[in-house]
Every structure is written in structure tokens, then in C-alpha cells.
Amino acid sequence: MKKPVDYVLKKFISAGSLDVTYADGSTTHYQGTTPGPHAAMRLTTRTAERNLLLNPGLGFGEAYMDGTIQPQSCTLYDLLHVLMLNTMSAGHIGDSLAAAVRYLRRKKIQFNPESRSRKNVAHHYDLGESLYDLFLDRDRQYSCAYFRTGNETLDEAQEAKKHHIAAKLLLDRPDLSVLDIGCGWGGMALTLAKDYGATVTGVTLSTEQLNTARKRAEAAGLSHRVRFELMDYRNVRTRYDRVVSVGMFEHVGIAHYQTFFEKVRDCLTDDGVALIHSIGRNDGPGTTNPWIDKYIFPGGYSPCLSETFAAIEPTGLWVTDCEILRLHYAKTIAIWRERFAKNRDKAKALYDERFCRMFEFYLAAAELSFIVQGHMNFQLQLTRSQTAVPLTRDYIAKAETRPE
Template sequence: MKRVLGPILRHFVEAGSLRVLWPDATTTVYQGAKPGPQAGVHLKNAAAVKSLVLNPGLAFGEAYMDGVLEPLDCTLYDLLHLLMLNAMNPAGHIAEQLSAAFRYVRRGWIQFNSTARSKQNVAHHYDLGNSLYALFLDKDWQYSCAYFPTGEETLDAAQEAKKHHIASKLKLDRPGLEVLDIGCGWGGMALTLAKDYGASVTGITLSEEQLAFARQRAQDAGLAGQVRFELLDYRHLTRRFDRIVSVGMFEHVGVGHYKAFFETIRNALTPDGIALIHSIGRSDEPGTTNPWMNKYIFPGGYSPALSEVFSAVQQTGLWVTDCEILRLHYARTIAIWRERFAARRPEAVAMYDERFARMFEFYLAAAELAFRVQGHMNFQLLLSPSISAVPYTRDYMVDAERSKTGAN
């Protein structure tokens, strides 16, 4: 298979250079015509070489997890940087092109996130244990894109800024507003909206570990009478709210459920209500989820193109009153998570094992690079059934944000 993979790599590496140490101890350097990063890889057995020929999107991560593929004289991040940058080459790897085309045809099934399947998918990642996430998250347990007004903020400060940035858009201009938090995580957003804005918040999640943790946090903060958390699928909502916020949950909805999701938003809002959806997206056309990421990290997950999102929204009668694109904010967030995880990596090995730790560090490195070199971004979409729910201009957002953060 070396004779098959070699020509593939020669065609694949257009920018930078890749040095390969083969199982037979020979070395080949693949030099691209364009400038770019330099990296090396050691393929330790013939099975690893064969798997990279047949299904590179899945096999590369698995080979790293199994220890039969190792970065050579570079870091994992360096190696992934080179490969993910060159993967944007339209010609690419023929096997991966065919695999991606097949995934696209099947993506309706892959992302068929029924109520039962959604709960299983959430448990796969979010119920791994709070001790794992304590290794790298901020003090408020925000597991989504932070907001860096200057790019120099600490993780804690940037996550705090993210919450106030979102709150400013929701026009929380009077106490007692009923707010729904869809996919509430460990409860940080709900608690902030209650404590700092006087809202009455209901948070819903499908993660039993997050639910118990969030409820305890509300109790400890003395906010149990103002914030409640429920184990509930968004499709089972039966009441209306003045405001809805959803941060980092839309990626788990699935393309076949977009219209139903936004119909649920519309039906759950009061006539002049406002909803904010914060999600990972892609800047290019509709695509598919990497098979390794789908299998090991976020089963059923997908980062949509804006065209897919707007197409669904326009069928529901909702107004898009604002849309903001956050480009490198998540790359910066994940870079900090990577550093923090690496510093406490032995604890992750002790909790699980070496293979799990390799899986998680692979996930964090690949996720960061998706935002740096593969067109991923975050979008914040503001929605309302009413044309007049928010003021004429965005000034109200800026004024509200400055009043809470003191920013100039």
C-alpha cells in the first residue's frame, strides 16, 4: 500500500512539506509547490498505511489514538495544520472525496436525531464526567465559543464577555422576563441572566450529568426560585417565553430537523419575543461532518452553512433581526482549552486511559484548526416573530453591553 499512498500524498501536498517515515524505515519527503507549514509523520505498520488509503478521514485519527501513527519531529498540531490546510485543495484525496460524497448522500440518516437518538448522542460526549471538563473549562463551565473583544482576555474574562454580549442582544430591559435556555449546559448562562438581569430562566438539557450539576449550582447561588433546570427535548416544549437563548446546541439538531427547530422557536416565543441562536457554522457551501469526529466526539453533529440555516428560517415566518459572524473567537477559545488540557493530561489518562487522552487531544487540535484553516466560524442569529421587537438600530446592544461590562 506504500506504492498507493505515496502518489496520493505527492498529489495531496500542495503547500508546505510532509516527511513520511514508512514502516520499512525508509523516508520520503513530499514538497508542495506553495509555501506552507512543515511536518512529519511516522507510520508504524502496514495496516495504518492501508487504512489511510481506504478511509483517511476516519483512519488518521484512529491510527493516532492507537499509537500506530505519530508526529515526526513536530507536534500533533503541526501535523494536522499541514494536512488540514492541504485538505482544502479541491483535488484532494480521491478516496476522501468519494467518502465525503457518500456521506453527503447519507447525511439525512446520519443526522436523523430523533428524541431518543439525541439523548444518546448528548450522553456520548456531555456525560463523560464533570471531572474531565474541569481540566480545561473556565470557572463558569462554559463549553462554547468565548468572546474576545481585544483578543488578549483570559478565558474566564472572555467567557464572561460572551454571556453579556449575548444578553445585550436579547433586550433584557425589564426584570421578570421569562427566558428559555435551550441546551443549558452546566447552567452558567441561565444563572447569569437571572443574577445580573433579573430574568426568570428555564434551562433545558438532555445531559443528566449537566442537569444535576446545574441544579446544584442554582441551589448554591440562592437562585433556585428564579432558575430551574429540566431534562427536556426542545420538541416537547408546551409554553411560551419572552426570550429564548441557545448556545452551542444547534450543531446537534441535524439538517432534517432545522425547519421543526425554528418552528418550535416561533411557537415558544411570545408575539414580540426575541430568540438568539449561537452556533458553529461553515463559511462555504453545505457539507458533511468528518467521520472521525462523528464517530468519536459528536455523533449526529453538524456545523451548517448559513444558506441551510436561512433556508429553514424563512419557512417559519420568523424575522432575522440581526446576524453576527464570529471568525477567530472559537479558534482562540480552543487554543486555550488545548493548553489547559495538555497541562493536566496525566489526570485525563488516570480518569480514562492513554487512548482516550490521545482522542481528546486530537479532537481539540483538529477543532481549533477547523476554525483557522477550514472556514469554520460561529454565528449569532437574532430572531423574532415581530418586525418591531427590537429597535431600529443595533445601538441598543452596544449600550446594554457597555452598561454591564464598562467597556468604552
């Protein structure tokens, strides 16, 4: 398999450089025509060579997990940086064909009825609190933080994210009712209740997160203001003054986008305000990397804005504000990756070496997707009425500078 892999890599590496040591012990240097980072890797088996050739999107990550692809004199992050950078500029015929097939099948891949959605959520979010405590902030915000200056700690940036979203929800009077779709461990709901006097209902499909969220509400003395339910968003029947969803839209599935926004519309009061926070992509409709789909977020997909707006338009909702957060998630994941590395032995004690390799591969690839592959976050403010929010955005900044 060395010869065909060598042929592909000669075409593939157009930026930076890559040294590859093959299973037979020989090493080849691949030099791009434009400046870029350098990395090196070793392929220890012919199987790794074959999988890298036939389905690199899946095979590379699996080979790293198995230890048959090894970074040499560099980190995994360095190696992925070279490869992901060149994926954007050169591509790979095998991977391109696989991506084309995935694109044709993406509605089926992302078909997420209630039963499948619950299974997909459990795959990642029910791994156990001990794992997430190794790298998340103290509030367990498992989504993009908000860095006003870039010098904030993770805790500070996650607090800023919650208040930035709260400002866009226009919580201008007490006792507003709020629906939190995909409430996670309850941090957003508890903040809205504690700091803004809202009455919040959080819904989730994760039993682990549900149990923790309920315990947190009770411990904070907020059970009278916050309740959490194990419920699919499609089964919500009550109308609310506000609807918020942070990091959940990525799990909806493209075939269900219009259903999601119709539910947001139906759950809002006539003068209600919704805020949807999601990972997105800047380069148009695409597909989820097959390794990410198999091992990390089955059924997940980061949408582009054109797909999202196309699903909103038939619902009659107004998009009253749209903000793009470009590198905030890269900074967030960089801190997660550093924290996970420091606590790797603890993660290995919880699971095993292969799991640790899987998780560090996921974090490194996720961070780089925001740096070199056009991923970003978007926040959409939605209303039923065009007069539900002020004429200008000034109220957002004013709300964020409120006295503590």
C-alpha cells in the same frame, strides 16, 4: 501499501511540506508548490498505511489513537496543520468519494429523534465533570468565547460572551421569562437570572449537566428564578419572552432544522426575541468528518448559513441580526488545548492513554478547522415581529457597557 500512499501524497501536498517514514523504515519528502508549514510523521504498520489510503477521514484519527501514526520532530497540531491545509486545496480521491457518500446519506446520519438525541448527548456531555474541569473556564462554558481585544483570559472572554448574548436578547425590563435550549451546566441561565433579573427555564438532555445545574442554582440562591429540566426541546409547550440557545443547534440534525425553528417561533411571545449561537461553515453545505461523528459528536453537524436561513424562512420568523465570529473559537480552543495538555496526566488517570490521544486529536483538529477550513460561529437574533427590537444595533453596545 506504500506505493499507492506515496502516489496520493505526491498529488495531495500542494502547500508546505511533509516527511513520511513508512512501515518499512524508508522516508519520503513531499514538497508543495506554495509556501506553508512543515511536519513529519511515521506510519508504524501496513494497516495504518492502508487505512490512510482507503478512508483518511476516519483512519488517520484512529491510527493516531492507536499509536500507529506518530508525529516526528513536531507536534500533533503541526502535523494536522499541514494535512488540513492541504485538504482544502488538494483533496484526496478516496476521502472525496467517502465524503460524497456521506453527503448523500447525511439526513440519515443526522436523523436525531428524541431517543437518539439523548444517546448522542450522553456520549460526550456525560463524560463527567472532572474531565471538563481540566480545561474549561470556571463557569464551564463549553462554547465559543468572545474576545473583545484578543488579550482576555478565558474566564474574561466567556463572561463577555454571556453578556454579548444577553445584550442581543434585549433584556430591557425585569422578570422577563427566558427559555434556554441546551442549557449545559447552567452558566448562561444563572447569569441571566443574577445579572438581569430574568426568570429562566433551562432544558437539557444530559443528566450530568442537569444535576450540576440544579446544584449551582441552589448554591447561588437562585432556585426561585431558575429551574432546569431533563427535556427535549421539541416537548416544550410554554411561551417565553426570550429564547436563547448556545452551542446546541449543531446537534439538531439537518432533517430537523425547520422543526427547531418552528419550536423557537412557537415558544416566543408575540414581541419575543430569540438568540441562536452556533458553529457554522463558510463553504456551503457539507458533512461532518467521520472521525468526529464516531468518537466526539455523533449526529452533530456545523451548518452553513444557507441551510440555516432556508429552514428559518418558512417559519415566518424575522432574522433581525446576524453576526459572524470568525476566529473567536480558534482562540477559545487554543486555550482549552493548552490547559488539557497541562492536565494530561490527570485525564489519563480518569480514563487512559487512548482517550487522551482521542481528546487531544479532537481539540487540535477543532482549532484548525476554524483557522484553515472555513469554520466560524454565527449568532442569529430572531423575532416574530419586525418591531420587536430597535431600528439600529446601538442598543447592543449600550447594554454591554452597562455599569457593573
